Amino acid sequence: MNISVYKPSIKRKEMDAVLNCMVSDRIGFGKSASQLVKDLSDYLGLKGGHAFKEYYRAIKTAVNGLGLEKGDAVIVSALAPNLYVMVLEEAGLEPLIADVDQDSSLIDIELIESAAEDAKAIIVNYEMGFVPDMERISETGLTVIEDISMALGARIEENKAGTFSRFTVINMDEDGLITTGGGAAVLASSRKDVSILNEIANGFHPSVFLPDMNASLGIVQLKHLEEYLESRDEIADIFTKSLMRSKHKKLIQKDEAVNVNYSFPVVLETGIHEVSAYARKKNVLTESAFSGSVAAYSEEVQSNCPNAKKLLMRCVNFPLYPMLGKSNIAVISRVLSSLP
Structure with missing residues (x-):
């Protein structure tokens, strides 16, 4: 599944x-x-x-x-x-x-x-x-x-x-x-x-x-929000350690503010299609992180906003939510550590 x-x-x-x-x-x-x-x-x-x-x-x-x-x-x-x-x-x-x-x-x-x-x-x-x-x-x-x-x-x-x-x-x-x-x-x-x-x-x-x-x-x-957020933080820590074994990186909070781990957004060195196809073979679905954004609907915006264009083309969301369960967390961790 x-x-x-x-x-x-x-x-x-x-x-x-x-x-x-x-x-x-x-x-x-x-x-x-x-x-x-x-x-x-x-x-x-x-x-x-x-x-x-x-x-x-x-x-x-x-x-x-x-x-x-x-x-x-x-x-x-x-x-x-x-x-x-x-x-x-x-x-x-x-x-x-x-x-x-x-x-x-x-x-x-x-x-x-x-x-x-x-x-x-x-x-x-x-x-x-x-x-x-x-x-x-x-x-x-x-x-x-x-x-x-x-x-x-x-x-x-x-x-x-x-x-x-x-x-x-x-x-x-x-x-x-x-x-x-x-x-x-x-x-x-x-x-x-x-x-x-x-x-x-x-x-x-x-x-x-x-x-x-x-x-x-x-x-x-x-x-139960605080409980759910704590669970998300714990899963994010596991995924971050796994991703460090690959050539890709994650988006980061730059200052001392406390962010929420809404998902696990990975900025790819390669294209989204190759990585998404690899993850799908392992039964892990992914999603382009900014497919519904302003930039996604406008080539002019992409031309004027190069950083947004890069993330639109290279940032993908991996599953991260409290209901994942230990076995699914382990599967996603292995995928993150071995991404092409």
Whole structure:
């Protein structure tokens, strides 16, 4: 049996929570969805927000909440999800695409600083769970949206990722650090911005909000997040030692921030196809790490952002999640140590 790239950490206690929700007839949006938003806000130290069925809706709500004028520019990483460019353009805003640091995949901080005068805001994605220099980004004076979908639980000293912005977006699809079986949340750092989100959300049909049945799964998962993150760290240590026997390298956290091991991204000396084919023969599935990024959808961006292009062409994700099990961890370790 193949080892999948992603697998949600769903155990009996999570399923029991969903079943209890179904038995109580609370399947649609209601109490559990509101509780999940509160739990996420309490965990991060934020003030509240909303949970939706779609990642797109959460991004759109955050962007609209900034109150920017048509034509205003927003800085976006070349390796951010392409959904961000789609939402910005739909809002009449101008995406300014910035290249990345080739060792971490994070947006290049010096490019942010040089472009800050021409922009009103910035989308900060914690790519592959790595933590950007939020202190320097904050010093630019740009309005910030953080997307911590891959870094829920990451820290910068005593501050959690997601606490440096007006709005924070968290994707909770099946490949998320916590999953609701699809959906996303947008949270605000101030009461004023919660009111702005409420005003926007009041214009939505109830069907766009996250159902209680899905939210109940996320509530239980969030309670065990720290346990899951610790497990991911232990597996990452094993994989890192194995990879050191090969000619390839992994993306790294460059400073003392505590990143999250969302997956195991390997930067290859050879092409993705050869390595992926080799791993598949050993029943280990892989995935191009940035196949859904801005750069993946634009040759112009690839031309202007050489580091992003390199990672698009050479960075592959190997499976790393708490539900792997010892035997699968051993299989992946052997593959990593013997990659062509």
